[in-house]
Amino acid sequence: MAERKRRRFSITALPGFSTLAIVTFLVLYVPIVTMVVYSFNASMSVAVWGGFSLEWYVYAWNNTLVQEATVRSVIIAVCASGIATTVATMAALGTTRRGRYKGQTIIYLLINQPLMVPEIVTAVALLIVFASIKVATGYTGLAYLIIAHSAFCIPFAYLPIRARLEGMDLTLEIASADLYASPWRAFRRVTLPLLAPGIAAGAMLAFVISLDDVIITEFVKSAGQDTLPTYMLGQLRRAVTPEVNAISTALLVLTVLLLTLFYLLTRRRD
């Protein structure tokens, strides 16, 4: 009586792959979800559940070190992503849609260098240079961090802007030139509005990359210049309280929000 179930033969199926994929997604998300859940823990421990509470969010919110680190992180990220996006937009305009010219490979190599060189190497290189400038000038402000962040954010801002430029239609600009628009006017009224989503996407990536940076910041910062990630790194070396969970969760939510915005901006309109 037992009728054998017959599964249709699927050419896209491979044995065990779906199971392994689901396991991978679980392994990927269980730690993150646990971290988020324990940020609402009422007890001191990051391992024993003591009931729901927002205590650690309040604690982090009122911690002056966290406040200062947050403000510093945001200042650096805003300045760095602003600078990086501006220079990257210019560089994208200078390297696309004008045919090949001498030295373009050098420009590409320089722009993409932060993606190729391991961060720890850039970090010690900046430490060497900035340490001697600090000694020579006596200035120990945030400018070092802003310059360093601006530089490594450039490729992240450059790539989406360039992608947008390459996909753009030249006819509108030619039309505006035909109608006697000056090059600057054509750029401001035609090219820039069309390019805007790419620029916004690039700025957002640069912002997230700057906000997340640990290694370069750790080596470049002067005493008492913790950003949120370096503050967390310092905390993780000591006894961990759910405060770190709370900060992490807040950063995670921010990342997901920005990421969603990024997707909406770069989505192709069909």
Place this chain on the structure above:
Amino acid sequence: MSMDMDRKRARDGWLLSAPALVLLILAASGPLLIVVIYAFLTPGEYSGIVWDFSLKAWFQVLFERDIFDQTVSFADAHLTIFWRSVRLSLVTTLLTFVFGFPTAWFIATRPPNQRAMWLFLITIPFWTNLLIRTFAIMEVIRLDGILNNALMGIGLLSEPLRIMYTDTAVLIGMTYVYLPLMVLPLFAAIDRLDFRLVEAGYDLYATRWQVLRRIILPIIKPGIIAGSILVFVPSLGAYVTPRLLGGGKKMMIGNFIELQFGAGRNWPLGSALSLILLLIVGIALIFYVRASTRSDANG
């Protein structure tokens, strides 16, 4: 006339790129050149350097001189760190492939309306701070973490596993944090795969294994190479993950470089080690470019 146009185009291109290039030379390429110089200088007494040419840093990378009888021997500790870095990075690459390939395949074979959702689930960890993800996995594998609690809770273990501060912990951590870097390029390759070729294979009575080995893997090879490079390169230069999960003892090259600029007070040695790391990364990238142009030529 056209000559002038060409020249103007190149000039404008350079002018527009100039601000970005100045910034990059100031805070990326320039400092890197100084590292090259520092690797050939003498360490200062407390930190920094003395401007005397010396090859001692390069000698110290591989050898050490006994302080009593001046005999030269291999610096075992250094070799151990190099070997650990390379070995852990290779195993990480392999593990991310073992988990990443089925995951990428799964995403690419979902119905189109679900695909974006699964892909987004991979992208979230990809953009989440590395430090946060390392912290998250650390909380799982700690002595009193949820892994041990769960395993002891269901009676599989009577004593908690001591994973933290071992090579295994670093391996688990790196596989966890770099997995999305393997999945994304693999997905891109599988997404472009022409499934009519797979169907033709089955029509010709190929087994699943034969189709996988003879059709699928050769076609998605560029994706495999890209994913492997994307995982191997940051693994080799990893700093945060081995530092938090390996503790002070299980160092990788990145941590060893930092040590030279901190407590080790040997900036030239740190610079030489940075250059060696850069060299290995450069070799990996050249291998990648050659492998991908070759498969372009074949495909």
